[in-house]
Amino acid sequence: MNQHALPTIETIRDAAARIASHAVVTPVLRSDALDALAGAQLHFKCENFQRGGAFKFRGACNAVWSLDDADARLGVVTHSSGNHGSALALAAATRGIAAHVVVPEGAVQAKLDLIARAGAVLHRCAPNQAAREAMAEHVQRDTGAVLVHPYADARVMAGQGTIALELLAQVPTLDALVTPVGGGGLAAGVAIAAHALRPGLPLFAAEPAGADDAARSLAAGHRIESVAPDTVCDGLRALVGEPNLHALREHAVEVITVTDAETIAAMRLIWGELKIIAEVSCATVLAAVLKAPERFAGRHVGLVLTGGNVDLDALPWGTTPHP
């Protein structure tokens, strides 16, 4: 498979079979209070309960188990601000191979702890795309490890797409679907899978206003690389990948941009009403639904909550200790 191509419904189904014995079939939660607020029936796909605490395990696991034995023996390498890194480390552990993870300075400590706990070798670099890629190439040359890109990789997108297979089976009445968009691995994989099963299903992607390169790129008709991310959503700072953007365009995914304040308010609603720990990045999906109610009124909406790896000492709203 050409890693820069897009997955198909067949490769997504293959991925589902490949990861079945390793990944969790995550539950779908509901809340009367949030339904009332949105004027729609909301179905939250809880990937915070996924192995490693985020959906990223699906794509990483599919990539690791797609390798032939000779390649696998040399291990895998990636660059990631956190969740993909720990996911790849966990996935490599399921196959007993080495994982190298290049992490930018400034990544969330809870996520670095997870990577280290999963047994990966950490390689630090400066917090920009060029430094990440250069360090990953260096490790590749040194070790022979196979690069598993966080999102611009057909194996990874296929793994993320398995979420749509699961969610549509869990909630057959779904008539709209929202994911966050950062690099676009999830948004692309879900779009391809969802439209294979349900052609014409309205698809949305929630993007922070401070990292709105996907929205701008779709509007401009080509990939905009000049956006300097400035958002509290640490999982959504990556620029959308070229193949990912292509999939979003092809599947008419509508991007809804939300401010950090809207996202933080949505995160509090998720914590308070669903009683679950969800990362700030994935609260963008609820923020988007509440911001554009006319798109969702009366619909059965699937919202992918992507992860729950939160630094409990640094919540976005701050708190005072109990008396």
Add this chain to the structure above:
Amino acid sequence: MNQHALPTIETIRDAAARIASHAVVTPVLRSDALDALAGAQLHFKCENFQRGGAFKFRGACNAVWSLDDADARLGVVTHSSGNHGSALALAAATRGIAAHVVVPEGAVQAKLDLIARAGAVLHRCAPNQAAREAMAEHVQRDTGAVLVHPYADARVMAGQGTIALELLAQVPTLDALVTPVGGGGLAAGVAIAAHALRPGLPLFAAEPAGADDAARSLAAGHRIESVAPDTVCDGLRALVGEPNLHALREHAVEVITVTDAETIAAMRLIWGELKIIAEVSCATVLAAVLKAPERFAGRHVGLVLTGGNVDLDALPWGTTPHP
């Protein structure tokens, strides 16, 4: 039924049938990391996902639907620092009757909001047992409403006991069970149900060291009323009820006391590993398992997480806002 008597397995089964169309069958969650920490297989019964965000809905719902029509028409009244109050308000709403809730000054704001949202009439009083009971009696006289005591009530205990029926069906291999103990409605109901199904099952109750009247009462052989509660666990400050204490003794429930620091550390573990919002009070159960590992080594342990109504602006550890 004499409200000061104890429920039986029959009245607990009746309660399960009575509340079935109103209450949630809550999920059981697991964590490899927490299992490793405890040296046991931990099964968390997640009552934070119960209607109203706490197990209290079960007992309140059973009490409300146990009333005959003439009594029900006059409404119900209770005194509660929070979760039982909102549970009774929600339960009353399912039958379309009035609920009056006496709340002590200083109760958690998130819980008061829930009570008000459910449509109950709030009556404030001083934060002590005598003031709570006096105000509840006053409302009873004024309105004719039926008192539904938070824990020393056989209907309420029967409702709480349904948790054990569910959990033993969900995890048939269970060989130990831990609940928190405050007033003892949950601990008593669960003990009676669990021992009817599994005689001899080791039962434990986790109690804050700063409100250890159940531990002291069991040790002394009579109810100690002189404990002035001093604990962060707002849901466990009540003195254990007389019938509740009787059930704990009869079923050889072993009380494990834990400090607030141990409980707060356990709460962080639950949030971080299970990715759910659990109240500080219910983290006592994990604190107890980690404090007395010799009691649980290698066992399949059921832990009842009682609720998730947390004031997100006042976490017990405090946090600094994200940069």
